[in-house]
Structures are given as C-alpha cells and as structure tokens.
Amino acid sequence: MVDEPIAVRRAKMLPRWGLKQAPPFSGVPPKDDPKQLACLFTGRREELERMILPLLDGRNVLVRGMWGVGKTTFILQTLHELSYQAGLLKERLLPIYIDNFKGGTLVEFHRLILFALATALASKDEEARNILEAMRGISVSHKRAKTVRGKFELNLFTVASLGGEAGVEVGTERQCGPDNPEYWVEELLKRAHKRFQHVVIAIDDLDKTDPRPDKYLQVRTMFDGALPLLRSDKCAFILAGRTLTVAQDIYGAILGIFHRQLQLPVLKPEELREIAVKTLNLARQAERTDVFPFSDEVIAEIAAKSLGIPRQFNLNCADVLEAAVRLGHETLDAEAFARCFADVQATISADVEAQMRYLLYVAHEHGGFSQDNRKALSELGWGDFLEVLPLLDYLVQRDLMVRQDHAGGMQFIVSPRATKAAELSPPSPLFRV
Numbered sequence: 001m002v003d004e005p006i007a008v009r010r011a012k013m014l015p016r017w018g019l020k021q022a023p024p025f026s027g028v029p030p031k032d033d034p035k036q037l038a039c040l041f042t043g044r045r046e047e048l049e050r051m052i053l054p055l056l057d058g059r060n061v062l063v064r065g066m067w068g069v070g071k072t073t074f075i076l077q078t079l080h081e082l083s084y085q086a087g088l089l090k091e092r093l094l095p096i097y098i099d100n101f102k103g104g105t106l107v108e109f110h111r112l113i114l115f116a117l118a119t120a121l122a123s124k125d126e127e128a129r130n131i132l133e134a135m136r137g138i139s140v141s142h143k144r145a146k147t148v149r150g151k152f153e154l155n156l157f158t159v160a161s162l163g164g165e166a167g168v169e170v171g172t173e174r175q176c177g178p179d180n181p182e183y184w185v186e187e188l189l190k191r192a193h194k195r196f197q198h199v200v201i202a203i204d205d206l207d208k209t210d211p212r213p214d215k216y217l218q219v220r221t222m223f224d225g226a227l228p229l230l231r232s233d234k235c236a237f238i239l240a241g242r243t244l245t246v247a248q249d250i251y252g253a254i255l256g257i258f259h260r261q262l263q264l265p266v267l268k269p270e271e272l273r274e275i276a277v278k279t280l281n282l283a284r285q286a287e288r289t290d291v292f293p294f295s296d297e298v299i300a301e302i303a304a305k306s307l308g309i310p311r312q313f314n315l316n317c318a319d320v321l322e323a324a325v326r327l328g329h330e331t332l333d334a335e336a337f338a339r340c341f342a343d344v345q346a347t348i349s350a351d352v353e354a355q356m357r358y359l360l361y362v363a364h365e366h367g368g369f370s371q372d373n374r375k376a377l378s379e380l381g382w383g384d385f386l387e388v389l390p391l392l393d394y395l396v397q398r399d400l401m402v403r404q405d406h407a408g409g410m411q412f413i414v415s416p417r418a419t420k421a422a423e424l425s426p427p428s429p430l431f432r433v
Contacts, residue, residue: 010325015285017293017330023283025318027311027399029073031099031156034080040278041077043271044070047262051078051238052085054259055200060230060237065264066403067396068311071240072099074264075202078238079154086198093198094120095154100205106225110181111135113201113229117188125191131184182229189234199235223257230257266308273299275310276317293324298337305341305416307402312415315399319344319417345420352400352421359391360400363414364422370411 004012014021030036054061055078065071079095086093096116101109115135121128192199223230230237239258267275273291276299281287291299294317302320306313323340324332332340352360359380363369366376369392371385382388392412395401400418404411414422 006326009328013325013330018285018288019280019283020285021283023279023317023321025279025314025321027068027315029070029076031072031076031097034076034154036282037073037076038080039282040275041073042274042278043267044074044077044264047074047264048078048081050260050262052082055082055236055238056086056198058198058233058236059259060239060257062258062261063238063240063264064261065240066266066309066405068309068399069264069266070310071264072204073310075204075238075240076154079200079202082198082200083154091197092195093200094192094196096120096199096201097154097156098201098203099156101203106222107181109222109226110185110229114181114185114188116201117185117192121188121192121195124195125188128188128191131188185229186232189232193234200238201235202238202240204240227257267310267313268308269300269303272303272306272308272310272313275313276302279314279317293321293330294332294337295334297334298332301334301337307416309402312399312402312417316341316344316417319347323347342420345417348400348417349421352418356391356395356400357421359388359395360414360418360422363401363412364419368411368413371409373411 010022024030024036030040051061063071063075076097079097083093083095098112098116101112114131118128118132118135122132189199273296276291276294277289280291290296294302298320302316303313306316320332320337320340323343324330324336327336327339327343329336329340349357362376362380366373366379369376369385369388377385377388380388392401392403396403396412400415400421401412402415404413
C-alpha cells in the first residue's frame with residue numbers, strides 16, 4: 001500500500017473511515033459559507049447572547065482573545081445571528097465584516113469604512129456608486145455571503161493594501177479624496193440609516209498589528225482621531241484584538257467607546273471533541289456521534305496538545321489524518337497517533353528556518369519568553385523583551401508558539417506542534433532581523 005501514490009492511498013482510506021471526502025479541518029473559518037460556519041460553531045452561546053442587544057442598540061463591543069481562539073468565527077456568527085434576530089423583529093440590518101486591517105493612519109481608516117459603505121449601498125444609491133468609482137486607490141476584495149437563515153447578505157471585505165489616490169471627481173463635482181473621507185463616511189451613514197434600522201461594522205485582525213511600541217502608538221492615535229465615528233449613533237462597531245496588547249491600549253485610551261468587552265477563553269476538551277464530530281460529519285457518508293477514525297483517547301490527546309485553541313486543534317487533526325494516510329494507519333489508536341504526531345512534528349521541524357529554530361530552542365529550554373524571564377532573553381543575546389516581541393508574534397501566527405496572557409503580562413511558549421523543532425535544533429547564533 002505504501003508504494004501507491006498518496007492520492008490513491010487516501011482515496012482507498014477514506015471509505016474505510018466512513019468518509020466521502022477529507023474532513024474540512026482548517027485553521028481558517030469558512031467566512032463565505034454561513035451554513036458550514038453555523039454547523040461548526042461550538043460553545044460561546046452565552047458570549048453570543050451578550051453581543052446581541054448592545055449591537056442592536058447601536059453600542060460598540062470589543063472582542064478580545066488570544067491568537068487562534070476563534071474570534072473570527074465568533075464575530076461572523078454574531079453578524080449572522082444579529083441579522084436573523086433583527087429579521088424576527090421586522091427590522092433591516094446592514095452587516096459589514098472587514099478583515100485584515102492591520103492599523104494605519106486615520107485617513108486610511110476612514111477611507112476603508114467609506115469603501116465598505118459605498119460598496120454595500122452602491123446597488124441602490126447613485127452617490128455611493130459614484131464614490132465607489134472614484135476610489136481606485138484602495139485594494140479591497142469584496143464578497144457577499146447569504147445567511148443560512150433569512151434573506152440578508154453579509155458584506156465581506158478583505159484588505160489587500162491601503163493608500164493611493166482616491167481624489168478623482170465624482171458626478172456631483174465634489175471630491176472623494178484622502179482629505180475628506182470622514183465627511184463622506186458620515187454622509188453615507190446617514191443614507192444607510194434611512195434604509196436600515198441597524199448598521200453593524202466588524203473590523204477583524206487588529207490582533208495582527210505589528211506589536212512594536214511605535215505601532216501601538218499609531219493604532220492608538222488612529223482610534224483617538226476616529227472618536228466621532230466610533231461614537232456615531234448611526235452604526236455600531238465590533239472590534240477584535242488580543243488581551244493586554246493593542247486592544248487594551250485602545251480600550252484604555254478611549255474610555256466610553258465600548259459598551260462591552262468580551263474575553264473569549266480557550267475551549268474545553270469536550271467542546272473541541274464536539275468540533276471534531278461536527279467536522280467529520282461534514283464529510284461522512286452518514287452522520288455519527290463518535291470521533292472515528294480517531295479514538296476518544298486520541299481526540300483527548302489532540303485537545304491537550306492544542307491547549308484549548310481551536311485553530312491548533314483543527315490543524316493538528318488535519319495533519320494527523322494526513323500522516324495516517326502517509327504511514328498507512330487505518331485506525332488512529334494511541335500507538336498510531338504517537339507515530340503520526342511524531343511525523344507531524346518532524347515535518348514542521350524541517351520547515352522552520354534556522355534562526356527561528358534557535359529562538360524555539362531557547363524558549364523550550366527556559367520555559368518560554370516573558371518580560372520577567374531574563375535567562376531566556378540573556379541567552380538570546382537581546383536585553384529588551386519588546387525587541388524580540390515581533391519575532392515571537394510571527395511564530396505565534398505560524399502556530400509554532402502560543403501566546404498566553406494573564407494579569408502579570410504575557411508569555412510565549414513553544415507549541416506542542418513545534419516541540420521537535422525546539423528539542424532537536426542545536427544552539428546557533430540568532431541574527432537580528
């Protein structure tokens with residue numbers, strides 16, 4: 001069997017696992033598939049209920065949580081649920097989701113909101129169409145996703161870049177350039193407010209903002225300047241960020257902007273198991289309540305190695321199934337899982353650059369990096385924790401490290417996925433980048 005092409009091996013293995021296709025374990029939520037999103041959404045019901053009324057009342061909410069804990073899935077599900085419940089009240093809601101905005105100038109922030117509003121209103125508003133035609137300098141992709149319940153469409157925007165010229169004349173001979181987007185945002189919000197009882201704008205991925213202190217200041221300055229918009233009575237905002245970093249900085253600097261801040265905790269092992277069952281059922285020939293081809297023992301082990309983080313859990317499940325195909329394991333008991341996970345770790349280790357492996361090695365040897373862990377910083381040869389923070393954040397976004405936030409600050413530990421890369425990497429100089 002191992003001599004067959006791997007695609008053929010998997011095609012033979014899937015029916016033995018009771019699967020029609022590979023289960024969609026993914027570190028990225030299905031943003032434009034609300035049916036699958038709703039199917040996979042697990043837990044967070046209490047947090048979801050705490051979002052609905054403030055947003056329907058036009059008040060802002062800050063969603064906080066560590067990388068990979070499920071903020072994006074939670075925000076998207078909130079928007080779908082909001083529109084459904086607004087529909088039950090015979091009210092119209094305009095939901096807008098903006099992804100990948102990493103912070104920038106105040107003008108860029110207003111231009112992004114302007115672009116989103118103009119796109120959402122362009123089909124029935126000539127002024128919005130003119131503005132949209134004028135804004136050639138913003139590179140933003142746009143999709144619409146229908147909800148699983150109701151008739152509304154969620155406007156999804158992904159930012160590729162910001163900047164450029166948007167100062168060409170529109171049909172009314174007024175300018176829509178970088179000097180006055182704030183005015184046009186207010187104008188389009190007025191127009192939107194005539195057609196919709198509720199406008200909710202979610203801005204995700206603030207947690208990807210460069211963690212250097214000067215970038216913190218840039219984001220803080222941007223939101224300070226955006227106070228009139230954030231306090232507008234014509235829309236509500238959902239903003240997402242990580243604990244004790246940019247999000248707390250924003251919240252502390254702009255007292256009174258957020259009616260509520262929600263901290264999303266890691267998921268419990270039984271909730272991660274439920275995600276596994278739901279994901280497998282999307283690909284099964286017939287729905288089941290167990291986790292086959294995994295054993296319950298193996299799923300519990302994967303949950304433990306994922307530290308309660310849904311993104312890590314999904315990636316681990318996907319990688320272990322792939323390794324099982326490659327190594328020829330028809331069932332995933334504890335012994336087979338040990339071999340498969342070792343294979344996953346070896347694959348990850350081979351893909352990590354030498355400089356990053358050395359950083360992982362130091363973190364593994366000294367129990368991670370933190371402001372107070374001077375031994376790790378000393379061995380690294382860098383005396384300032386903030387100096388190494390961008391590299392640590394980069395490793396978190398590659399799922400090689402896990403950031404844990406607590407009252408005393410933050411610490412970065414090696415992800416169980418990357419343990420072999422940390423253990424097997426001999427010390428070598430880490431050059432500054």
